[in-house]
Amino acid sequence: MTDKQHVSLFPSWRWFGPQDAVTLAEIRQTGAKGVVSALHQIPCGEVWSLHDISQRKEMIESAGLRWNVVESVNVHESIKTASPERDEYIDKYCQTLENLGKSNINTVCYNFMPVLDWTRTQLNFPLKDGSFALRYDPVALAAFEIFILKRPGIENDYTEAQKEAAHAYLQQLSSHEKDVLQRTIMAGLPGTDEVYSPEEFMKHLGVYKEIGVVKLRENLTYFLSKIIPVAESYGINMCIHPDDPPFPILGLPRIVCTEDDLRYIVESVPSLNNGITFCTGSLGARRDNDLPGMIKRLGSKIHFLHLRNVQHNPDGSFYEADHLEGSTDMFAVMKAVIEEQLKRNMMGRTDIAIPMRPDHGHQFLFDADRQFYPGYSAIGRMRGLAELRGLEMGIRNTHVNKWKMIAN
Template identity: 45%
Template sequence: MIESWRWFGPDDPVSLQDVRQTGATGIVTALHEIQNGVLWPEEDIAARRQMIEDAGLTWVVAESIPVHEDIKTGAPGWERRAQNWAESAKALARQGITTICYNFMPVLDWTRTDLDFELADGARALRFEFAAFAAFDMFILDREGAETDYSDTDIAAAEGFLARCSRDDRDRLTANIIAGLPGSEESYTLATFKERLDAYRGIDREGHFQHLRNFLDVVLPAVEEAGAVLALHPDDPPRPLFALPRIASTQSDLERIASMSDSSANGFTLCTGSLGVHPDNDLPEIAAALGDRIHFAHLRATRREDDPRSFYEDAHLEGDIDMIAIIRVLRQLEARTGKHIPMRPDHGHRILNDLSGTSTPGYPAIGRLRGLSELRGVLRTVDAYERL
C-alpha cells in the first residue's frame, strides 16, 4: 500500500516537510481554492504537483474534485458542471494524478457536532452526538417538519441538550455543522442552508441514485479514456440527515453503485470510519465484495456510544472495527491485482503538542503520525505473516 497523507495546500499548518518526516510518500490533496463547478486549470494542477515533488513526495490522489450541488439535484445546467468535472479529471490524469476521490452526499460533506471532544486520556477527538444534531435540526435550524423524523425520546433528549447549552455553545454547534469542515464542499449560513435543503424537495433515494447514474454517464467515459479511476467516498455518517437522501451507506448501496457500470474505473474509497459507524456493516466483507473497485483507503476507527447513532473518532486500532482483518483483505487484493492502493490515516486525535498548536480539525500532525505508525505496524506484521 502507498502510505499517504492528506494535505490541504500551502496554507496547511502541517507542511510538506513535516509530511516527509512522517515516512509517508504520497500526498492526497486538491485545489481547494477553486470554486465548485469550475474547471481546474491544468497549469495550476502542474504547479501544485511540482510543489509536492520538490518536497520529495508524490501527489497520488486528488481528494476531491467537488461535485456541484446542481449535479446532485439535476438542476438545469448540471450537464455543463459535469463536463467541467470531467475535464478537470482529464487534466489531473495528464499530470499523472489518476486516482480521484469524490462524494455524492447531498448539501453537507462529512458532519460532526463536536470538534474538540475530550477523551479519558486528555486527547481531543471529533464526535457526532445525535441529541446535539437533533437539537440543531429542530430548534436552531427550525427545519419545517423536522419533528416528524424523531421519536418522543429523541425530542426529549434534544430538548435536554439544548437546555444545557449557552449561546456560545449553540453558535459553536451551528458552525460545526454548516460552516464547512475540512475538505467539505460548501459553507452556509442558516438562511442559505435552508435554501439548499429546499432544492432537494421531491428528491428521494431513487432520484438521488438516478442523478449519480446520470453524472457517471457523463464523466466515466472521459475518466476511462484518460486512464484514471474514480473512488466514491461513502456517506459520513452513514444515515439520512435533515431528511436528505443517502445512497452510499451500506454494502448493498455500494454494490448497486458498482452495478451502474462494468468499468472498474467506477470505484470506491474504502473509508473504514464512515462505514464502521453503521452497526450492520461488516468491513472485511465489504472490502472483499468490492474487490478491484477499491482504489483508495481511509483507515480510521470510530466507536459507537450507548445511543449507536452517536460516535466519536477512536484510535486507529481501536473502535468498532477489525483493522487487522481489513488490512489483510486489502493486501490480498493488492497481491491478486498487482496494484498498490494509496491509504492514509484519517481524523487523528489531538495529542501532545497538537493540543497547544494549530491544526485543521481532524488533521493534527502528531495524532495522525500515531495513526500512521500503528497502521504501518499492522502492514508489516500482515506481510510477515503471509510470508510464513
C-alpha cells in the same frame, strides 16, 4: 507468485495546500510517500487548469513526495440535483479530469453527499489521555434540527422521548455553545472555512425536498455515465467516498452508506475505473456494515483507502477512536486488504500498491497551539500512520508466506 506480492500499500497523507498548518517537509518525515491534495482555491464546479495542477504538483515533488491522489474534485450541486445547468458543470468536470490525466495524476476521490460534507456535532471531544477527538451525538443533532434549525416536518421524525432528550440537551448549553454547535454542523466543503447559515441551509433543503434516494441515485448514474469514459481514456480511477455519517440526517437523502449502495454504484456504470474510496471510519459508523466482508466482495473496485476507527456507544453516538482501537476490527480489515492485493498480483493487475492514508487523528498536546482543519492534526495522524504501517508489516510477515506456500 512474483515479487509483486510484497508491494505494500502506498502510505499517503492529506495536505490541504500551502495554507495547511502541516508542511510538506513535515509530511516527508511521517513515513508518507504520497500526498493527497486538491486545489481548494478553485471554486467548486470550475475547471482546474493545467497550469494550476502543474504548480501544485511541482510544489509537492520538490519536497520529495508524489501527488498520487486528488481529494477531492468536488461535484457541483447542480449535478446532484439535476438542475438545467448540470451538463455544463459535467463538461467542466470532464475537462478537469482530462487535465489531471495529462498531468499523470490517476486517482480521484469524490463524494455525492448533498450540501454538506462529513458531519459531526463536536470537534473537541476529550479522551482519557487528554487528547481530543471528533464526535457525533444524535441527541445534539436533534437539538439543533428541532430547536435551532426548526426544519419543517421535523415533528414527524422524532419520538416524544427523543424530543424531550433534545430539549434537555439544548437547555444545558450556553449561547456560545449553541453557536459552536451550529457552526460545527453547518460546515461546508473540506478545505474551506465556509459555514452555512440556517437560512442558506433551508434554501438547499428546499431544493432536495423532491429529491429522494431514487432520484439522487439516478443523478449519480447520469454523472458517472458521462465522466467514466473520460476517466478510462486518461487512465484515471474514480473512487466515490461513502456518506459520513452513513445514514440520513437533516432531511437529506443518502445513497452511499451500505454494501448494497456501493454495489449499485459500481454496477450502474460497469468499468474498473468506476470504483470506491473505502473509508473504514465512515462505513464503520454503521454497526451493520461488515467491513472485512465488504473488502472481500468489492475489493477489486477499491482504489483508495481511508483507515480510521470509531467507537460506538449504546446511545447511538460515536467518536473517532485510536486507529487500532474502537469498534472496527482493523486487523481483519488490513488482512482483507492484503488478500485483495494478492488477488490483484495473481491477475496481473498493476494497481497493487493501493494508496492509503490515516484518516483523521486525535489532537494531542504537541499540536495544541496549531490551527488545523478538524481531524487533520499532525501528531495524531502520524501516530495512526505508524500504527497502520506496523500492522500491515506484521500481517505480511506472518501470513503472506503461508499464503505463498498454499498458492504454490
